[in-house]
Amino acid sequence: MSSNQVQLLSKIATGDGHGENSPYFDGWKAYENDPFHPTKNLHGVIQMGLAENQLSFDVIQEWVMSNPKASICTLEGVRNFSDIANFQDYHGLPEFRNAVAKFMARTRGNRVRFDPDRIVMSGGATGAHEVTAFCLADPGDAFLVPTPYYPGFDRDLRWRTGVQLVPIICESSNNFKVTEKALEAAFEKARKDNIRVKGVLITNPSNPLGTIMDRETLRTIVRFVNEKSIHLICDEIYAATVFSKPDFTSIAEIIEEDNIDCNRDLIHIVYSLSKDMGLPGFRVGIIYSYNDAVVNCARKMSSFGLVSSQTQHLIASMLSDDEFVERFLAESAKRLAKRYRVFTRGLSQVGINCLKSNAGLFLWMDLRSLLKSQTFEAEMALWRVIINQVKINVSPGSSFHCSEPGWFRVCNANMDDRAVEIALTRIRNFVLQNMEGKAPVKKQCWQSNLRLSFSSRMLDDITMSPHSPIPHSPLVKATT
Numbered sequence: 001m002s003s004n005q006v007q008l009l010s011k012i013a014t015g016d017g018h019g020e021n022s023p024y025f026d027g028w029k030a031y032e033n034d035p036f037h038p039t040k041n042l043h044g045v046i047q048m049g050l051a052e053n054q055l056s057f058d059v060i061q062e063w064v065m066s067n068p069k070a071s072i073c074t075l076e077g078v079r080n081f082s083d084i085a086n087f088q089d090y091h092g093l094p095e096f097r098n099a100v101a102k103f104m105a106r107t108r109g110n111r112v113r114f115d116p117d118r119i120v121m122s123g124g125a126t127g128a129h130e131v132t133a134f135c136l137a138d139p140g141d142a143f144l145v146p147t148p149y150y151p152g153f154d155r156d157l158r159w160r161t162g163v164q165l166v167p168i169i170c171e172s173s174n175n176f177k178v179t180e181k182a183l184e185a186a187f188e189k190a191r192k193d194n195i196r197v198k199g200v201l202i203t204n205p206s207n208p209l210g211t212i213m214d215r216e217t218l219r220t221i222v223r224f225v226n227e228k229s230i231h232l233i234c235d236e237i238y239a240a241t242v243f244s245k246p247d248f249t250s251i252a253e254i255i256e257e258d259n260i261d262c263n264r265d266l267i268h269i270v271y272s273l274s275k276d277m278g279l280p281g282f283r284v285g286i287i288y289s290y291n292d293a294v295v296n297c298a299r300k301m302s303s304f305g306l307v308s309s310q311t312q313h314l315i316a317s318m319l320s321d322d323e324f325v326e327r328f329l330a331e332s333a334k335r336l337a338k339r340y341r342v343f344t345r346g347l348s349q350v351g352i353n354c355l356k357s358n359a360g361l362f363l364w365m366d367l368r369s370l371l372k373s374q375t376f377e378a379e380m381a382l383w384r385v386i387i388n389q390v391k392i393n394v395s396p397g398s399s400f401h402c403s404e405p406g407w408f409r410v411c412n413a414n415m416d417d418r419a420v421e422i423a424l425t426r427i428r429n430f431v432l433q434n435m436e437g438k439a440p441v442k443k444q445c446w447q448s449n450l451r452l453s454f455s456s457r458m459l460d461d462i463t464m465s466p467h468s469p470i471p472h473s474p475l476v477k478a479t480t
């Protein structure tokens with residue numbers, strides 16, 4: 001860009017706050033150049049960096065087909081076309097808000113209820129985070145965020161708002177749990193740096209860990225924010241991806257406990273249907289705040305990112321169908337559990353462990369033993385080898401601000417069983433090759449079938465998905 005152009009455009013337009021120039025995005029390009037296909041490109045790159053839930057699409061599709069009235073572009077539903085196409089109220093369709101509130105309660109075990117009047121729409125959780133940050137903080141203010149965290153937060157909360165994120169350093173020694181000590185240390189660090197802390201942002205269940213927060217940890221965080229008089233934003237967009245015990249506990253349950261003293265004006269939930277229902281393209285995001293002023297302001301701001309009325313209409317019908325919701329949630333959890341089992345078993349055959357988890361669309365894989373040294377440089381070197389030689393696109397821990405090198409996030413719900421087997425075979429083979437000279441591992445029968453392709457291309461990662469700067473190739477979409 002010439003200096004002339006720089007002067008013509010705003011700081012946001014000319015800055016790199018979006019993060020698209022990070023090396024991780026280079027991989028997008030390489031992946032797009034060489035996408036795996038089970039018949040047309042068997043040796044292509046397998047996409048394991050996308051936190052998409054594609055395992056239960058058939059259940060949703062079936063419902064759509066048996067409920068043509070729910071779509072306004074069908075013979076059965078077209079009678080509602082003009083009403084819905086005209087609708088533009090930023091409060092949203094009442095039936096949409098009712099259905100989402102009910103679904104949020106259902107995905108939290110019906111142990112809490114949500115007030116439809118507090119449901120504010122946004123363009124996905126992405127939009128919800130930005131709107132929440134705009135409502136709670138001024139440029140230069142900060143939110144404390146436990147590490148490792150979803151890299152998109154660096155864009156969603158910071159880019160256009162001018163807000164900062166300060167890490168709450170969590171460690172593998174206690175399975176990356178958030179402790180009071182870590183909260184205090186982050187707060188103190190910000191204070192020393194003259195940064196005003198406006199809140200804590202947690203993701204429960206966690207992306208990238210796939211773990212859920214226990215009640216005691218949630219209570220600790222609620223006590224902390226109350227003591228400091230700062231906000232708590234809880235990203236609960238993976239609430240219904242919990243596939244085994246223990247059950248998920250929402251912050252909504254904690255603040256209703258008798259023994260907790262909480263100023264509810266400080267509590268805000270971000271939700272979306274992108275992960276739980278596997279509908280990221282619908283851009284259904286929700287801000288649920290217990291603070292009236294935030295609900296008010298967020299609703300006004302939602303004009304910049306409404307959910308289309310057509311989508312609201314469809315989702316309202318779908319989520320009002322109790323029988324469907326029960327079936328979908330049960331089936332989705334069953335399939336996610338199976339994926340988790342297949343993956344963890346496959347990796348354990350070559351001694352690779354993952355953090356024990358029971359939620360999410362990914363695994364937090366421990367490859368510390370494969371690092372040449374325990375440094376982030378070594379992690380990047382290993383990551384490039386994995387992309388270029390193993391040809392799977394996983395995401396290095398450093399992109400999640402993990403404080404320890406050697407961890408990688410592996411998405412496992414955005415592909416079919418065949419791709420899973422091939423990916424596992426590639427990983428196991430790679431690990432075995434790297435173990436040569438270390439402890440002997442019995443050669444497996446699948447090894448002989450494997451041929452690694454070496455590529456000189458710079459490949460990548462896509463940890464900031466869901467909004468790739470590069471369009472998905474239809475080929476990739478069709479196969480993963």
Ligand SMILES: Cc1ncc(COP(=O)(O)O)c(C=O)c1O
Pocket residue numbers: 051123124125126127150152203207235237272273274280284285465466
């Ligand atoms: C923790 C977390 N929050 C927010 C998002 C963005 O979700 P949405 O597609 O609803 O914007 C993601 C997507 O990966 C995520 O993992």
